[in-house]
Amino acid sequence: MGKLTIEFNKPFMTGKELSNIAEAHIKGMLAGDGDFTQKCHVWLESYTGASKALLTNSCTAALEMSAILLNIQPGDEVITATFTYVATAEVIALLKLKPVLVDVLEDSFLIDPEAIRKAITPKTKAIVPVHLFGQTANMDEINKIAKEHNLFVIEDTAQAIGSDYTFEDGTTAKSGTIGDVGCTSFFPSKNLGCYGDGGAMFTNDDELAKKIRMVANHGQTVRYYHDEVGVNSRLDSIQAAILRKKLPHLDRYNSSRRSAAEFYNDAFKDSPKLITPITESNSTHVFHQYTLQLVGVERDAIISFLNERGIPAMIYYPVALHMQKAYKDDRYSEGHFPVTERLVKSVISLPMHSELDNEDLEYISNSVLEYLKN
Numbered sequence: 008m009g010k011l012t013i014e015f016n017k018p019f020m021t022g023k024e025l026s027n028i029a030e031a032h033i034k035g036m037l038a039g040d041g042d043f044t045q046k047c048h049v050w051l052e053s054y055t056g057a058s059k060a061l062l063t064n065s066c067t068a069a070l071e072m073s074a075i076l077l078n079i080q081p082g083d084e085v086i087t088a089t090f091t092y093v094a095t096a097e098v099i100a101l102l103k104l105k106p107v108l109v110d111v112l113e114d115s116f117l118i119d120p121e122a123i124r125k126a127i128t129p130k131t132k133a134i135v136p137v138h139l140f141g142q143t144a145n146m147d148e149i150n151k152i153a154k155e156h157n158l159f160v161i162e163d164t165a166q167a168i169g170s171d172y173t174f175e176d177g178t179t180a181k182s183g184t185i186g187d188v189g190c191t192s193f194f195p196s197k198n199l200g201c202y203g204d205g206g207a208m209f210t211n212d213d214e215l216a217k218k219i220r221m222v223a224n225h226g227q228t229v230r231y232y233h234d235e236v237g238v239n240s241r242l243d244s245i246q247a248a249i250l251r252k253k254l255p256h257l258d259r260y261n262s263s264r265r266s267a268a269e270f271y272n273d274a275f276k277d278s279p280k281l282i283t284p285i286t287e288s289n290s291t292h293v294f295h296q297y298t299l300q301l302v303g304v305e306r307d308a309i310i311s312f313l314n315e316r317g318i319p320a321m322i323y324y325p326v327a328l329h330m331q332k333a334y335k336d337d338r339y340s341e342g343h344f345p346v347t348e349r350l351v352k353s354v355i356s357l358p359m360h361s362e363l364d365n366e367d368l369e370y371i372s373n374s375v376l377e378y379l380k381n
């Protein structure tokens with residue numbers, strides 16, 4: 008048995024980030040503005056096609072700003088998936104908005120548009136679809152529902168930057184540019200990361216675009232004149248300097264993740280004990296996670312078997328939001344969201360990053376198959 012260490016997630020580096028950091032330092036660009044920041048904005052706008060992009064210090068901060076910009080008020084209901092990372096619901100709850108959780112689709116792990124429709128009340132103000140694990144949720148349906156009920160759509164694309172969505176009419180758009188606002192993350196473990204926290208938000212709405220930079224910078228356009236209540240969600244220039252080097256590699260980086268996923272899919276295609284992740288026909292997949300569903304396999308046992316062979320495996324996510332202590336609510340109890348409740352017990356994520364070579368992938372998939380034989 009060959010491999011000594013396989014990393015679950017390995018941040019991709021160009022090797023040239025440090026020279027940009029030095030330049031930011033020499034030029035005294037330490038606050039959240041300057042050349043690198045502007046260049047990242049221009050790059051992101053041209054890459055995504057959004058009319059406005061803004062770097063933020065996290066996706067969580069971008070989500071918070073979205074709710075402020077859209078003037079969503081305490082008590083307003085915001086619909087999101089119960090099968091997601093906590094940040095999505097956290098922001099909603101912190102702003103005293105009411106998170107309304109809905110189930111996901113079993114084959115894609117993505118928010119179920121029919122469930123959204125059923126959860127709408129007169130108090131609903133927004134939908135936050137999460138483009139979970141790397142592909143874009145059904146935005147044709149979600150935008151249709153939003154239009155019918157006059158709701159805002161805030162996309163959480165922390166896991167799917169670079170994913171292309173194809174609308175029913177054949178046109179395409181990047182994930183994060185399809186709703187009113189899109190939010191993404193450059194946390195080190197995401198598909199493209201800073202040397203710490205980072206994020207961005209996107210919009211195509213001219214009114215929002217006008218306000219977006221002001222709100223992120225304490226509500227001021229002229230220093231010390233505050234026209235709006237704002238926040239500090241600026242990204243440091245040092246982080247922008249790193250992003251400036253890394254962003255141009257995003258597509259190449261996502262495509263090596265896709266190749267790794269194809270390798271796994273092929274290796275597992277004949278195993279009745281594994282359900283491989285599907286790629287929806289209306290979205291490309293950037294495989295933030297490669298997530299399998301186990302069929303009749305004891306999850307803890309396969310994880311320890313893999314760990315003993317130096318292969319990390321993770322569970323995203325072991326507990327649904329509606330079962331978390333902090334998000335308990337009289338409206339839901341165990342059994343309320345059957346798909347998510349099945350998934351939290353059956354999913355397993357395998358190592359996924361751009362640096363996995365064929366030898367790694369073979370070793371990992373052979374180890375999984377070896378366990379399943381017994």
Ligand SMILES: *Cc1c(COP(=O)(O)O)cnc(C)c1O
Pocket residue numbers: 064065066067068091092094095137163165166191192193194204205206
């Ligand atoms: C990571 C993540 C976030 C939070 O991103 P931060 O930049 O760490 O705030 C939000 N939503 C989803 C789906 C995530 O995976």
